[in-house]
Amino acid sequence: MPAAAALLAERHRQHRLRHPLLPAAYEDQQRALAEVTAAWESEDASGTVLRDGDEVTGYLLGAPKKSPVWGPNIWVEAAGHAVREAEHIRDLYGAAASTWVDGGRIAHYTLVPDDAALLDAWFRLAFGSQHAHAIRPVPETPIPVPAGLTVRTAVRDDIPILAQLDLTLPQHQGLSPVFSAGMLPTLQEALDEWEEDFDDPEHVTFVAESNGRVIGSSIGSSIEKGSTHSGLSQPDNAGFLGFAAVLPEARGLGAGRALGEAVLNWSAEMGYDSVVTDWRVTNLLSSRAWPALGFRQTFHRLHRLIGH
Template sequence: MVRIVSFDTIHIPAAAALVAAAAAEARRCHPPAPAGLDDPARAAGLLIGPAASGLGAAALRGGRLIGFLAPLTFDLWGGPGAYVPEWGQAGDPALVGGLYALAAARWAQVGRTVHAVTLWAHRPEVEAAWHDVGFGRAVIDAVRDLEAPARRGRGVKVRRADRADAGRLAALERALWAHLAAAPAFRVHPPPGGRVEAARRLTDPAQPVWLAEVGGVPAGFLSLQPGDEAPAALRSPDLVRCDGAFVLPERRERGVATALLAAALGWAAAAGFAGCTLDYESANLEAARFWPAAGFSPVLHSVARRVA
């Protein structure tokens, strides 16, 4: 018989072991993924805060932990949220409903009405169980090696952007923001900082940006940064993160994005990185088509719902 109880600090060692096993399995499926969460000690350290909050749930069989949920709390998509990262959940699909029922009741009691969970992409049966309790996929985190893409666009010039390109970059970033704010993605996110912020970015050698031009006119951009903002499962000094990319609608399907990606991956390889990560909204239809075709393999799927 399975009992669902509050997740507490006494459950941390067993929960960390479940997380480490899931992370090791994910890394076997996606070799560029780092090994950090394979270590139960790292997962245990991450779970201390959520365990103390009283907002988690644990599934026990015969006194043994077989699944759990352990959320963080902060604002999500403009509302008070409860967010379960990839290291904050484990267990078979049959446990999802019971774990969520207990945890969600507590989240609602404290006014946390936006619920999100990050899941391992290699376990679609677990994601299906979350769909059954009202969640939909929102964000995908993916990784690839640094082998150059095979296809290149003709007539596309790609160059490293510098401070003089601040206005061009700011315009492209604004276009990306508008694209994501529109249907069907409807992403809630502050607008970019404009020319001043773009100029600041372009003076940082650790955060390179590439511009693509067709006939001397800007057609798109791609930017990289250290992977410090990546989810824990994809956070490593060996991985660089693509934190922005956009091609103007009239220049799509002409190899512009592939040319940008090739330049960025070449730089990353020369800089000593082993792979590249990124995330994209599942409702960003262009991104959802391009990135998998460009060699990015989904490692994490984040699902979400908003309750009354």
């Protein structure tokens, strides 16, 4: 475990040369050890280790998630792998995956830093890119709203359209080329959730209007309030662009960009240093909108389904 932590700390140090907004703490081997230990102690975790003589030169740890959305799965999280040489991740996976597949776990996921050699090694294991994690600094000066749009903080009277927009994103994700299998809530469930959580002080909701009609919404919070980003992928003192959606008939007016910029401006006002977001890379809208807003991809979530 200490040797694995040393590999992880070095991988993270190299990663931060490209993305200095990522948390510096995990360059320390003791902090890295806590992350490796957490991966090892995950329920039903298993994996492999690579040795060159007495020296550990790579490790791989995966564990299942209970959510049925992911299928009979194994997840290798950000702290679940590190190697001295990128090619060796293929040997580690080859040894670990036989046990996983023998146990019926055929949906494999891994969170990989944007290291070209490491990504190439995973791609040559038949993994493909599924989801992006990205970061950018907060704007130094407020970004103005485009002409023809109004962006404001949501009020309770907006709850019906906010609930409708809650359905818009998963409906879009279910279409080609995303084909997400995520559960779609009912409109009543979305309404009930907004009625209960609207006054939550830990989130801010913005709406975009065109000709006096609300056409989109976005939500900002502290990064700690999002479940997707943790450990090595969770920057210190960061805001989080957790949601944005625009009604299909209103796309093309610039509302999505304006709503994202509203969260950026809010994050700067709150004193955050950076803003994090994530998206499905097969979502053609978000995979173009957020990089255009200055977000740089830090981690790639890769996926492989065995036997098909």
